[in-house]
Amino acid sequence: MKPHHHLDDSTLIGYSAGALPAAFRVVVSAHLSICQSCRERMLDADAVGGQLVSLQEGASMSAEARNDIMSRLGARPAPPTAAPVRRGLDHDLLPQPLWPYFGETYSDLRWRTIGPGVHHIRSRGVDDGHLMLLRIAAGRSVPMHTHGGNELTMVLQGAYDDSLGHFAPGDVADLDSDVEHQPVTSPGVPCVCVAATDLPLRFSGWLARALQPLFKL
Template sequence: MKPHHHLDAATLMSYSAGAMPAAFAAVVSAHLSVCPICRDHLLDADAIGGQLLSQQEGMPLSDNARERLLARLGEEDIPAPRPSPARPVAHDPDDLPMPLWPYFGRSYRDLPWKWIGPGIHHIRARGVDDGHLMLLRVAPGRSLPMHTHGKNELTMILRGAYDDSIGHFAAGDVADLDSDIEHQPVTAPGVPCVCVAATDAPLRFSGWLARSLQPLFKL
């Protein structure tokens, strides 16, 4: 894979700070596993964040602050660190990107696809509470309904390709979208387009038929 569409700088800063919902962090990690350009940009984001922290003045600690902090750490769960992007390694071509294994399993051949429309199948991720994460498989030459996004959407192409008003998206590319973008992806001929997508609000379809079916498919 040689991605041509990359993560937005604000997305990388949020990921670096550990402030990103798990659904979005999974897609970011999957892209970082195949994109050296975004890995370099992440290092820059980490450096900027470290510099900002070093410039903040510390507050004086109150009496027994250390003891109270240790007591709280003993009573509460410590938040998990951000997902670590997998480094490129030789792997079975049937494997999904490693950061997606906890949510969908390892193998493409074992994916339990569910039909949601002519030529369209999807899988909801397991264990994600702070956003929607799903795999989507669309048959070659299919046109998805015109839509915008309630808030944000982050999509990575895993196999195949699609075209829309933004450009051509192939394996490894990410579409880092917000509510200002309206598009209608059309999958390329040849092989199905498989992608992983994270959203934090339902899509907004332009056509009445897609809007009427949306509650059924929960997109």
């Protein structure tokens, strides 16, 4: 698995400095667990993150939090390696950073239907931002939408296409409120993604807007 769509530099710096909401940190960790390119870029992000923390010496930050970040940045460890694979089960395993929030295997997931061919699972244990798994049937389109804030989505299985390109397993869409798109899943198998948002989506169509409070997207 070699991703072609990667994390923005600002996202990596925020992750390094401990400034991302919890839901976004989970998706970043999942991508880093399989993407060598972004793990290497984390070294540069660590250096920038350390400078940002230094500039915040006079800002409101607990001594414990500052010491933890500085300790991690100052150590300058080698880029993290990919999570170990359990032979014979790797096709059924979620990325290891997702295990505390959704469980270990796809076969144990319990999906909730939120529309024709669309299912989701809300994470457990994340209060800072919204974290969910989405499964969309092959050959379906998501309603046109923008984002009230930021969205970070990683493809786990299947694929989709939108105005930004083709997104396959491992790819991430690192989006802000300026992006309007309508993902269309590829034929063959359902598209499974993990997504983090900090504000609700903004759908263009009236029906999707009417149903949005029910599904809490």
